[in-house]
Amino acid sequence: NHTFKWTSIKDMTTMVPLLTLMIIGILFWTFKSVPSVVFTMMIIVMSVLGTMGIMGWADVKFNNIVATAPGILLAICVADAVHILVTFWQGRKQGKDRIDSAKFTIDKNLGPTFLTSITTSIGFLSLATTELNPIKHLGMLSAFGTMLAWFLTFTVLVPMLLLIPLKVPKTALDETEESKKKAREKSYSYVKVLRKFSMPIIIFFMVTSVLATYLALQNEVNSNPYNYFDKDHPLSVANNFIIDTFGGTTGAELVIDSGVPNGIKGPEFLRKVDKLNEWLLEQGHISKTISVLDVVKQMNQSLHQDKLEFYSIPDDQEAVAQLLFLYTMGLPQGMDLNDRMTLDYRRMRMSIMWSTQDSRTYVTHMDQVNEKVEELGLVGEINGKFPLYQRMNGYIVDTFVWSIGLAILMVTLVMTIFFKSIKLGILSMFPNIMPLPFGLAAMTLLGIPVDMGASLVTSVCLGIAVDDTIHFIATFRKGRKKGMNVDDALAALFESTGPSLVITTIILVFGFGMFLTGDFLPNFTFGVLTALGLSMALIIDIMFLPALLIALLKLPFFKKAQDK
Numbered sequence: 001n002h003t004f005k006w007t008s009i010k011d012m013t014t015m016v017p018l019l020t021l022m023i024i025g026i027l028f029w030t031f032k033s034v035p036s037v038v039f040t041m042m043i044i045v046m047s048v049l050g051t052m053g054i055m056g057w058a059d060v061k062f063n064n065i066v067a068t069a070p071g072i073l074l075a076i077c078v079a080d081a082v083h084i085l086v087t088f089w090q091g092r093k094q095g096k097d098r099i100d101s102a103k104f105t106i107d108k109n110l111g112p113t114f115l116t117s118i119t120t121s122i123g124f125l126s127l128a129t130t131e132l133n134p135i136k137h138l139g140m141l142s143a144f145g146t147m148l149a150w151f152l153t154f155t156v157l158v159p160m161l162l163l164i165p166l167k168v169p170k171t172a173l174d175e176t177e178e179s180k181k182k183a184r185e186k187s188y189s190y191v192k193v194l195r196k197f198s199m200p201i202i203i204f205f206m207v208t209s210v211l212a213t214y215l216a217l218q219n220e221v222n223s224n225p226y227n228y229f230d231k232d233h234p235l236s237v238a239n240n241f242i243i244d245t246f247g248g249t250t251g252a253e254l255v256i257d258s259g260v261p262n263g264i265k266g267p268e269f270l271r272k273v274d275k276l277n278e279w280l281l282e283q284g285h286i287s288k289t290i291s292v293l294d295v296v297k298q299m300n301q302s303l304h305q306d307k308l309e310f311y312s313i314p315d316d317q318e319a320v321a322q323l324l325f326l327y328t329m330g331l332p333q334g335m336d337l338n339d340r341m342t343l344d345y346r347r348m349r350m351s352i353m354w355s356t357q358d359s360r361t362y363v364t365h366m367d368q369v370n371e372k373v374e375e376l377g378l379v380g381e382i383n384g385k386f387p388l389y390q391r392m393n394g395y396i397v398d399t400f401v402w403s404i405g406l407a408i409l410m411v412t413l414v415m416t417i418f419f420k421s422i423k424l425g426i427l428s429m430f431p432n433i434m435p436l437p438f439g440l441a442a443m444t445l446l447g448i449p450v451d452m453g454a455s456l457v458t459s460v461c462l463g464i465a466v467d468d469t470i471h472f473i474a475t476f477r478k479g480r481k482k483g484m485n486v487d488d489a490l491a492a493l494f495e496s497t498g499p500s501l502v503i504t505t506i507i508l509v510f511g512f513g514m515f516l517t518g519d520f521l522p523n524f525t526f527g528v529l530t531a532l533g534l535s536m537a538l539i540i541d542i543m544f545l546p547a548l549l550i551a552l553l554k555l556p557f558f559k560k561a562q563d564k
Helices: 001-030 034-057 064-094 096-127 133-163 178-194 197-219 234-246 267-282 294-302 317-329 359-375 386-418 420-433 435-446 452-481 487-498 498-517 521-552 556-563
Strands: 248-257 286-290 346-353 377-385
Touching: 001 064, 001 498, 001 521, 034 064, 034 133, 034 498, 064 096, 064 133, 064 234, 064 435, 064 498, 096 386, 096 452, 178 197, 178 487, 178 521, 197 435, 197 521, 248 359, 248 386, 267 286, 267 294, 267 317, 267 346, 267 359, 267 487, 294 317, 294 346, 294 452, 346 435, 359 377, 359 386, 377 386, 386 452, 420 452, 420 556, 452 487, 452 498, 452 521, 487 498, 487 521, 498 521
Parallel strands: none
Antiparallel strands: 248 346, 248 377, 286 346
């Protein structure tokens, strides 16, 4: 527990500064404007500090999972700010003054960014359905921070751009008439390619999605907390030494119920426990067991001149009771066997030490013990902190399946209301769901099992990936309402909204890529899978989604719904 917390803090002291420097660098390279960078960083700082303030006010404890919240919020804040800055400077370069540019920015971004913030928050809030407090707190904090970032973007960033005189920067987005013409020609050329190969593109992405889903389903739910650290990490070194020397010191606590008071003194009951004990010690992964059974057998041997044949259970209950009494009398004052049996001698505790540490094998071994207990006619249950932790992994993954399903349903509902079309609401979810199996398939290929961290990635990717789709469809529908045909609307979309989608994705990919610098393996996995998922989301949005729109808009019933 100490190492988890210490490593998380160490990672954040490395990742957050690197992430901040990376964001500053990309923003300055994009806009060539110091005020644009400063304003964006102000929004980031205010959003992160506000969220951390809520965390302190709500008495949320800091841990290795909650520690990822600032990194997530950094990326989200930048995404909102980039859309505002790109649109504002586009307006200024078109000859609009500051007021008209601000109106242009609000008109184009207010609805889509609000919807993206809502859907992103829904994705994070889906984490709140779990009963694991750190993940629940991460989801709630990230959802709050997402909405706070949106609020500050329009109440602080836009007014600052409006009120403070700024020179129009010479940025990487600068466009001469010649460059505009070339960009427009490239957009139309790309749209022509999409129209020509729309069906092959759709089939390709559908087939690869099915294959990715198949690969994802081949993975297993498993985790080993000791593998979260490098082999040279002091915790790993100490753990490996203990396993090699003692065969493992972690395990389970088996509570066996005799059914009646004084029942554990009964020879017949103890012989059943002895058979269980012998079976346990025959298992290769079990190094030792500890229970009152050992006390009874050792005391019986001691009272018979340490002869090996008396290392056994006496034949009558009175003899067992006397052995336990003698042993207790020999303990120091205040010591007894109450940590091994209940006061009424009904239940006993057996500690089972084994070297198993990954959750899948651990749970399998616990199930095997339970089956053997039942086979011998005993009544018992496994308890202990480590079994609780190991069972938690499978439970959390199952909970995430439910939470992701709920999030998809809620996001679809919100988008249906926003677009005022059930067909568009359902259509918009395809590009958002499709990136998810690609990340899980990558885990299968890389040999990374599904654990709590992987489930967290799925929720984060779903929440953020919706952003591109919303901006895409919102801009496309706006062009169609202006009377543009499908090709003109798509070309205008790629020309105007395309740059901000690419820039935000680059920032998000590099932002979450900073998690690769962490020593904590879940952070590394989180960074790789999130960057991959968001990259796939952009590719799907600029290839599969327009090809799907082109194909579907040929159908009369869909065209009618979309034109509304």
